[in-house]
Amino acid sequence: MSMRRTTIKDVAEAAGVGVATVSRVLSGGSASPETRERVLTVATQLDYRPSALGRNLRQRRSGGIGLLVPDVTDSFYGRLADGVLACARSAGEPVILGATGDDPEREAEMVGMLLEQGVDRMIAIPSGSGEIWEPTLRTGLTAVFAHRVPAGRGDVPAVLADDRAGVRTAVDYLTGLGHRRIAYLGGPGQEQRVAAFRETLGPLVDEELLVFARGSRDSAYAAAAGLLQHRPDLTAVLAGGNLLGEAAVLAARELDLRVPRDLSLIMFDDVPWAELCAPPLTVIAQPAQDIGYRAAELVLRGGARRPRGVLLPTELVVRGSCAPRGTSRSPR
Template sequence: MERRATIKDVAEAAGVGVATVSRVLSGGSASPRTRERVLAVAAQLDYRPSALGRNLRQRRTGGMGLLVPDLTDTFYGQLAEGVLACARSAGEPVVLGSTGGDPEQEAELIGMLLEQSVDRLIAVPSGDAETWTPAFRAGMTVVFADHLPAQALPEDDPAASAANDLMLLDGLSPAAAPPSRSLDVPAVVADDRGGIRTAVRYLRGLGHKRIAFLGGPGQERRVAAFRAAVGPPVDEELVVFGTGSRDSAYAAASGLFQSRPDLTAVVAGGNVLGEAAVLAARELDLRVPRDVSLVMYDDVPWAELCAPPLTVIAQPGRDMGYRAAELVLRAGTRRPRSVVLPTELIVRGSCGPRR
């Protein structure tokens, strides 16, 4: 039996990304030349999306998908455990995929899930709103976890309202966040503002004034919360980012410590970033907390095994996954509302008074 052409085959033959093919075939934005090339290649390869794309609204196939950026990340593992526990209690199978934090790979996985007739999806998004448009046009039910997909837009653009609504739910003024465009989709997130604010206040109480933030992809709300917590004027040299990989996180942490030896405390936006900060400090002979205090977003088992144990902003990863699965399972009965879960500052030994 001849193998059926996939969306990836079309993308490779047309010399474009999977996300571009998905946009063209779903009627999204693309240049006339790109649209013509993609449609010609799709016809030549006899590419036919599954029947799901045509009639998903008339039938439910059961089962749900779960997409996360990195299965080796402890937090995403906890989130997956929550999704699987809820799905198991409901008798629902789960198709699990890792996007690697790559929007193109995410778009490909979305296309594969549609072809496999998976009509409900929980995702920690890597791509922007356009990446997700084909899923909605096909009728897929989606609930986002941890954060929403976004793309830059002017502040007065009405398409930014969904992200602003979520910021307000979180207690954070939209003016404190970067302008963004997000799909009007329910999400289950942690109280980033409360967690970051509590951590900064704690460090300030210890006498720290030059506090840095080490961030990564999808952490726009945490960055906005940090800027709001430290207050103007924000020293932008103390706000640095990695691209998501462990190597990038280490490079960002090491560069921060070397470029700003005057900093006295760091808030790491996730456990991969916290791990990088610990390793970079050790390589540079910086003593924690004598030379630099460290707070990490996410409580993971190894945090207590560090010397000294890390002070953390704990978020309920397993509960986040469970609640997201509950929302996607009952989406057919009523439109679910976004949920903000509480965070907790757990004080251990990685923070000390500024000497």
């Protein structure tokens, strides 16, 4: 009976480093001499043969598209994945799906595993860390980012919604209703949205009203509840995603704040439950399925000539979760 082949994760655990570090060392990237020696020694001892990061990478690939999303249960990412699958199916390409949890270490682990499985191309909604992508892209892998771009990786084609226009439209709508104390509830990889929020509000920006959560429901709820408890003077919230919007709705309900009488709320992502809320939520709609489809088109077209990125429009869908400032709660 054949023994299980050593993986990049085995090497990382034995060397006491992350998968991203092993990937970087094996592909000739930067690392301290001590770390490099330890990783190479462990790789030799475990007889590790990197099927994806070695010299014969191109010959070993078996095709297919790797797709990395933060959360397969999130309806926005589900619709984006559906777009990727639809395009891949028409091209006869299999798709291997992985969930990163917006955790850079787990993302690095998933990238390593997909490379070891001989994946030809990769579409990723990155966690925000650009560190792991340098050695990965050096292998010659065709990659496209969707929905966001990690720091320092503007050289990789990406399919994005026009976040800046979406934020500007939402903030202009709220200020037009008379709101001045507007909070932003954000999550991983939302640097563009935060920058647009600051620019649009200008001198009205209150840095204490910019609150960030990690990529989990518990963290989102804690951030939303803390914001609403500690700043009773705020009158409106812009939530940077549907998980954050859900947290804001739940926290407001727990604190007996009525939307929109006490608090106006706008959320990124037009997910099905947004219209079923009481009142229905005003949202910045993003074309999730189209983002996935266009990302798959780009990655399938990839080759010697790098394809250009794509910027897709957003739309402010006005419903019942916002009201003029005069009907909102007074500062305490």
